[in-house]
Amino acid sequence: MTRTVLLPSLLALLAACAPKQTPGEGSAPPAVVMHGVRLRSYEGSTLSMTGQAEQATYQRNGDITASQATLHILGKGPPAPQAPPRGTKPPARNKGEQVDVPPVGTMVRAKLMEGNLGTRQMVASGDVEVRSASGMVARTPRATYDGARQAAQGSEGVVVTGPDYRIQADAFSLSFPDERFTFEGSVRTVLGAAP
Numbered sequence: 001m002t003r004t005v006l007l008p009s010l011l012a013l014l015a016a017c018a019p020k021q022t023p024g025e026g027s028a029p030p031a032v033v034m035h036g037v038r039l040r041s042y043e044g045s046t047l048s049m050t051g052q053a054e055q056a057t058y059q060r061n062g063d064i065t066a067s068q069a070t071l072h073i074l075g076k077g078p079p080a081p082q083a084p085p086r087g088t089k090p091p092a093r094n095k096g097e098q099v100d101v102p103p104v105g106t107m108v109r110a111k112l113m114e115g116n117l118g119t120r121q122m123v124a125s126g127d128v129e130v131r132s133a134s135g136m137v138a139r140t141p142r143a144t145y146d147g148a149r150q151a152a153q154g155s156e157g158v159v160v161t162g163p164d165y166r167i168q169a170d171a172f173s174l175s176f177p178d179e180r181f182t183f184e185g186s187v188r189t190v191l192g193a194a195p
Helices: 008-017
Strands: 032-043 046-058 063-073 106-116 121-131 137-146 151-154 158-162 165-175 180-191
Touching: 032 063, 106 137, 137 165
Parallel strands: none
Antiparallel strands: 032 046, 046 063, 063 106, 106 121, 121 137, 137 151, 137 158, 151 165, 158 165, 165 180
């Protein structure tokens, strides 16, 4: 999904181990159905996206469907490590315990995300919410994401709020690297403290 690469190594391994369908068996079941999924996406060796989903299915053709999904599209660089305040110790951890680094960049949440690993295209639908690191929040019923361009667009309306503004528009496009929105159709802007 989304730079639609969810658990590529695991999925490739599981897909290779799945039983093959014979031509007369009708539609094939998904290669993999996962519950409580943690997502990581890489561009080369660089982590570009993290997230989680309540459930995800992977089809042999590269299609992925995730429900109740949240993605964090990471910024250009990792956050600088924060040293604990002087005189304090970091919290004790069990040996081998994985510690999540707080995500930076843009967060996207939706009830349903459908995409394809090969094309790096995704459609998010159902109360789609986009939150930027700068505090901007956008809500729309549906958005399409192009992972190659790192851009999203939608034509079913959008409401964007920030600390001192609110924008409502018929359609939008959003560039994730620079958090640049373009609005189209009927656009209404309210300046001042947003409700």
